[in-house]
Amino acid sequence: MSSIPQSKQALLSAISTVFNKLMVDYRSILDEVTRVKSIDGNTKGSKVSVCDTVAYLIGWGNLVLKWYRLTAEDQPVDFPETGYKWNQLGQLAEHFHHQYSDWTYSQLLTELEQTTNALLLLIDSLTDEQLYHTPWYEKWTLGRMIQFNTSSPMKRIRTQIRRFKKINGAN
Template identity: 65%
Template sequence: MSSIPQSKDALEQAIRDAHAKLMSDYRAVPEHMTRKLSLEGNVKGTQISVCDTVAYLIGWGQLVLKWHTLTSQDLPVDFPDTGFKWNQLGLLAQHFQREYNEWQYAALLDELDTTTAQILALIAHLSDDQLYGESWYEAWTLGRMIQFNTSSPMKNIRTKVRRFKKGKGLR
């Protein structure tokens, strides 16, 4: 199978797989370590916590859902989000981190589970053609935009979390 999903089934499987593996790694990190600033941040030269990585994934997942809701109602969408341009993704990541800064680790993990389930439910209600048959945003299909903001960052963040766990002697 290609590493880039080209169909509804492949997209669902990529998200399920990436989410399951990442959640397994997240659950192996004790809560008392989840706010330590020791992972490479999205802005050059910054450090973030494990909790910040969860906030990042929730933020992007919620944006995907917001984009679909707005476009399905023929309402305009500010891509990537209101007040942010594509060249400001580091600032957007920091916005997500601030938005969820007070949340407990368990609540963040629950929210990531919920957000991922909502995205999978959205995909389940769409056809292959709706996901991959036409451009949805500029040159990108809806399926590709979903993948860019779900399974792809989950895989990238998992690498950071595994590096963190290894450095802390966690299994």
């Protein structure tokens, strides 16, 4: 599924498909290796753990939900997040890693599942018109902004997780 979603159904499918596959991969990793920092991070030369990748996905998922909530309430939104600019996404990723650093792997997976379900419910509550036929942030539609921050990073992270599993004998 390499094409970019252009409809509500395609977006729901893209997220659900990669999320379900990613969760199978995550659940097959032994807890004792989930804090090993051996996965390429978002900042050049940095390494992150499996737990950090989950924290990253939770962080971005919650940001998308926050953006939508604030916009729906006619409140200002600091994109991508208060205190961060678009050219500081590495620092924002590190913020997410730190924010969830005390959580257990099991807690992280549960939170990722809840965050993803909240995103799917949000998408399901919207129309194709709202998602794909109206600019939402600058030139981007809401559907595209959701996809940029959910299924796209999930696909990238799944590739990293599968590589991690192969290297660590966790197939």
